[in-house]
Each structure stands twice: as C-alpha cells, then as structure tokens.
Amino acid sequence: MATHTRAPEAVGRILVIEDQPDIRQLIAAILKADNLEVSFAEDGEAGVLAAQKNPPDLILLDLMMPKLHGYQVLQALRAHPATQGVSVVVVSAKAYASDKRKALEMGASAYLQKPFNAKSLREVVDQQLTKAVLTFWGGRGSIAAPGPTTLRYGGNTPCVELRYRGAQIILDAGTGIRPLGVSMQAAAAGKRLDINLLITHTHWDHIQGFPFFTPAFVPGNTVNVFGPHSTEKPLEKVLRGQMDHEYFPVALGDMAAKITVRDVAMEPFQIGPFTVRAAYMNHPGMTLGYRLEAEGLVVAYATDTEPFRALLPTVDPGEDTAEFGRGQDQELVQLVRDADVYIADAQYSPEEYAKKTGWGHTNYVDAVIIALEANVKRLVLFSHDPMHNDAEIDRKLAHCRALVAAAGKTMEVIAASESVPLEVLSK
Ligand SMILES: [Zn+2]
Incomplete structure (x- = not known):
C-alpha cells in the first residue's frame, strides 16, 4: 500500500x-x-x-x-x-x-x-x-439467516476478524463469533489466548454469539471486551443480562477465562500494533464505529449507521436539511477517510430504504457515495439484509460496481462473504 x-x-x-x-x-x-x-x-x-x-x-x-x-x-x-x-x-x-x-x-x-x-x-x-487478513465470520444484519439461499455470503450476524502480523482484533460478537471461537481454540494448540473484542453496540445481532464463544470458557485465556459506555446500563451489565438464567444456562461470571469489559472513550487507544479510534454512529442507542491503524494499514468498521443526508430531509424536507445532513455525515467520512478497507452498512436497496427510513441503516447507494467521498480503496458491503439471498447480494454488488465505474473511479467493491477472506497485501 x-x-x-x-x-x-x-x-x-x-x-x-x-x-x-x-x-x-x-x-x-x-x-x-x-x-x-x-x-x-x-x-x-x-x-x-x-x-x-x-x-x-x-x-x-x-x-x-x-x-x-x-x-x-x-x-x-x-x-x-x-x-x-x-x-x-x-x-x-x-x-x-x-x-x-x-x-x-x-x-x-x-x-x-x-x-x-x-x-x-x-x-x-x-x-x-x-499481509492483513479480514475474515467475515458473519456479515448479516438484524438476525441470522442461514439456509440454502444464503450459502455463499453466509447467514451469521456480525463478527469480523482482522489479523495482521500475528496480532488479532475481533469486531462484534454476533453469531459468527461461535465458529471463530472454535477455530481459534483449535489453532491455539494448548497455548493461552489473549483476545481483544471490540463491540460497536449491544443490539442482539452484535452480541448474541458471545455466550457461545468457546475461548471464554477456557481457564487461562483472557478476553478483553471494549464497547460503548451507556449511562443507564453499562456494557458489562448488558452482556451479563443476556446470560441471565431466563435466557441462558451459564452466567457470564461462570465463563472460566478472565473477562474484562472496558468502556471506549473518544481518545485513541492502542491494542497491540493497532491504534483504535472510535466515533459515534447515527443508529438508535449508543453505537460506535471503529478505525484501526497499524503501520499505515487502515481498516474502518462502521456498520449500523444511517446517513444524516438521507434521514434529515424525510423529517424536514428541503435543500437545507440535506446540506446540513451532509455536514453531520462528515464525522463518518473522517472516520473512514483513505481507508484500505471500509466495512460499511449497506443493508438496504434504495427502494427498501424508502420504506425503512429511520430504522438506523444505510442504502447501498449512499454507502458507495460516502466511500467515494472518503477516498477509500476497498468498500466492503456489510450488514446484509436477512431478506437478501445470494442472488440479491450479487445484484447489489453489481449495481455498486456500476456506480463506481460511472463515477470514473477505481475503488474496489466487494460484498462480505463468510466463504472468502479478504487479503490486503502491504507490499
Ligand atoms: Zn443495531
């Protein structure tokens, strides 16, 4: 790069x-x-x-x-x-x-x-x-959608693994974190694991796999969970809550690994070789997007967000609100600026977005526009709608690539797929 x-x-x-x-x-x-x-x-x-x-x-x-x-x-x-x-x-x-x-x-x-x-x-x-390797263990928004029609892109909810020169960061703990945990524990070959997990927010689809994350049950392992601070209910309480006995047979405290839960502040912090910066997303509740940088490699994970430029004119129609919205979106643009990889919310088609405005997600045309504005190198369409089968995601991908070509740009666009890791060469 x-x-x-x-x-x-x-x-x-x-x-x-x-x-x-x-x-x-x-x-x-x-x-x-x-x-x-x-x-x-x-x-x-x-x-x-x-x-x-x-x-x-x-x-x-x-x-x-x-x-x-x-x-x-x-x-x-x-x-x-x-x-x-x-x-x-x-x-x-x-x-x-x-x-x-x-x-x-x-x-x-x-x-x-x-x-x-x-x-x-x-x-x-x-x-x-x-090289950096991104594995999409889950790229499905809202709820898991397994089955014969989603085999290629996969049906698990969000979990992305970034590996770079021996270091690893996990993004979100949707149902995809279960197979990741199985793989990590097998690859550890008896060695202790020191794991770093960044949570964007605590909607079900982003935390539901955590109780099934095998390395958290192994004594000697450490799991550092980072996520948004909430005044009413701290992250630890939310994670504990989904493991209350009404919902789950094992409590968070019974997981044998050492588990620490930390609030993410707005100041950049370090995890191994990565400098991590967070920004708030426009999504119901407290939601973060992350920018990870190491030796010039930049990966941005900013899913579950709705562009102000699309939302505000529906609340108060007019050129002023669209313009104001574009200004508000600059925080997202800055977070993903010049990224080698931008993993973006691209849940809806424009037609679906018209019916689901205000639900906290992005239509893929806006995802392309924001990615081009931020000059990213690779856009990964993420948070696939559970209603979208493989053929539908193929169409979404083709449409996005056509938009990039029509703009005269060379940005690469791919759709997050559980079957194909994304490799980013650094030389
Ligand atoms: Zn959400």
Missing part, C-alpha cells in the same frame, strides 16, 4: 511440505534468517499432521507428493478448524493455468512456479507474512 510509512519486516513460522530433499535444502538456505522459523514435512500426510498439531503462520505446499497430493492436503487444511485460516502458497512445477486456478479456488493465497529463484521465494513469503 502506498500509505505505508515503512515496510514491515516479515516474522513468522513456516511449514514446508515438500518431498524432494534438494528443494527442501534450497528453501532452507534461502529463508535462513533470524526472524523466520522454518520446519519441514516430507509428504502430504505428515504435513497435515504437523500443521494441525502446531499451526504455522504460512505453509509452502508442493503438489505432486506421496501419500497425499497437494490438493488433498489443501482440502484437509481448509476443513480443520486449527488450520482453516493458515495461509498456503502452492509451490509447484506444474505450469497449467487450470492448476493455478484450482489451487486459488481451493483457498491457496498464491502460486509459486518451480523452478523459483531466491528473490521470488523471499518476495512471496514476505508478502504473505506481512
């Missing part, structure tokens, strides 16, 4: 699954550095076992190997909660476009053609170890 102030140094553990001894030696020689820990498996089966036992940061995977072919290895890695999120680079002599496509479709992050030179191997390893 051009906005990077300095190129971060790659640090991490790499597992090389490769049957040819000379290639293993070559990789070991090229990647010999203090900041990289490289281990080897000599066939596919041994590779899967080694990865599951102690998940590395990156796997370099050959295709044609004894016991298990590389594709089978990739399939096994993606199917296991401990390794489903581990980045894989396929390293193969096979030069067919169909093989490269298949590897990427199966979840590889990159394909390195053999024979490779030292520079190309170092480059791909560097890229993989310094």
Whole structure:
C-alpha cells in the first residue's frame, strides 16, 4: 500500500511440505534468517499432521507428493478448524493455468512456479507474512439467516476478524463469533489466548454469539471486551443480562477465562500494533464505529449507521436539511477517510430504504457515495439484509460496481462473504 510509512519486516513460522530433499535444502538456505522459523514435512500426510498439531503462520505446499497430493492436503487444511485460516502458497512445477486456478479456488493465497529463484521465494513469503487478513465470520444484519439461499455470503450476524502480523482484533460478537471461537481454540494448540473484542453496540445481532464463544470458557485465556459506555446500563451489565438464567444456562461470571469489559472513550487507544479510534454512529442507542491503524494499514468498521443526508430531509424536507445532513455525515467520512478497507452498512436497496427510513441503516447507494467521498480503496458491503439471498447480494454488488465505474473511479467493491477472506497485501 502506498500509505505505508515503512515496510514491515516479515516474522513468522513456516511449514514446508515438500518431498524432494534438494528443494527442501534450497528453501532452507534461502529463508535462513533470524526472524523466520522454518520446519519441514516430507509428504502430504505428515504435513497435515504437523500443521494441525502446531499451526504455522504460512505453509509452502508442493503438489505432486506421496501419500497425499497437494490438493488433498489443501482440502484437509481448509476443513480443520486449527488450520482453516493458515495461509498456503502452492509451490509447484506444474505450469497449467487450470492448476493455478484450482489451487486459488481451493483457498491457496498464491502460486509459486518451480523452478523459483531466491528473490521470488523471499518476495512471496514476505508478502504473505506481512499481509492483513479480514475474515467475515458473519456479515448479516438484524438476525441470522442461514439456509440454502444464503450459502455463499453466509447467514451469521456480525463478527469480523482482522489479523495482521500475528496480532488479532475481533469486531462484534454476533453469531459468527461461535465458529471463530472454535477455530481459534483449535489453532491455539494448548497455548493461552489473549483476545481483544471490540463491540460497536449491544443490539442482539452484535452480541448474541458471545455466550457461545468457546475461548471464554477456557481457564487461562483472557478476553478483553471494549464497547460503548451507556449511562443507564453499562456494557458489562448488558452482556451479563443476556446470560441471565431466563435466557441462558451459564452466567457470564461462570465463563472460566478472565473477562474484562472496558468502556471506549473518544481518545485513541492502542491494542497491540493497532491504534483504535472510535466515533459515534447515527443508529438508535449508543453505537460506535471503529478505525484501526497499524503501520499505515487502515481498516474502518462502521456498520449500523444511517446517513444524516438521507434521514434529515424525510423529517424536514428541503435543500437545507440535506446540506446540513451532509455536514453531520462528515464525522463518518473522517472516520473512514483513505481507508484500505471500509466495512460499511449497506443493508438496504434504495427502494427498501424508502420504506425503512429511520430504522438506523444505510442504502447501498449512499454507502458507495460516502466511500467515494472518503477516498477509500476497498468498500466492503456489510450488514446484509436477512431478506437478501445470494442472488440479491450479487445484484447489489453489481449495481455498486456500476456506480463506481460511472463515477470514473477505481475503488474496489466487494460484498462480505463468510466463504472468502479478504487479503490486503502491504507490499
Ligand atoms: Zn443495531
């Protein structure tokens, strides 16, 4: 990214699954550095076992190997909660476009053609170890909508995981936090977890998964929850409330991890490498949006908000109110300004918004307009309406891309999908 102030140094553990001894030696020689820990498996089966036992940061995977072919290895890695999120680079002599496509479709992050030179191997390893990965464990607004018509984009309510150079932040605790917790606990391989969870607000769809977040039940783990302060009912009381015995069999206090709940103030604060800044959203109740920055990487998560520019003219029609509304929206524009990724409320179509004005959500046309105004690089359509099936979200996405093209801009638009993580390369 051009906005990077300095190129971060790659640090991490790499597992090389490769049957040819000379290639293993070559990789070991090229990647010999203090900041990289490289281990080897000599066939596919041994590779899967080694990865599951102690998940590395990156796997370099050959295709044609004894016991298990590389594709089978990739399939096994993606199917296991401990390794489903581990980045894989396929390293193969096979030069067919169909093989490269298949590897990427199966979840590889990159394909390195053999024979490779030292520079190309170092480059791909560097890229993989310094990239940011956003996983949308849930992107559905209001209520979960699982079923055959929402398979591709997914039906879980909001939960986004940001991983960057070994650090992790979780955004919201909708039903998507349940599978995330399963995956984290499996990948921890017995190690203690120190978890940071940012809550935007306490509407059900943003906290309902928390009682099912497995790492919170594991002694030795720490869960730091950050969220908006409310005078009538502090965040801790709300989280406790949804676990009262009328609603849930286990109380918050019975969760065996150390759980701390902190109010977010308006001053920026630090979580690991991230500087976190919050702003209030225009949504019923106390709702925050977040801007996370680390070494020039900027991710903004500003969902559950309704643009003043759309809402105010419906209360008091006229050019003045629209203009005043645009002024009020500047806080949101500033929060997401120049972001590499802006995860935005895009729940309604314009026609639906006309019927649901004042419900606290955005129509996707406004999401595009605000993202363009703020000069963001990638807009992620988020908070999908529970009534929208996969085909409907495809249409919404196509419409948004057409709007960007019509404006003569190059901003990338994607729709949050539980099946496809978003990788942001930093170099
Ligand atoms: Zn809400």
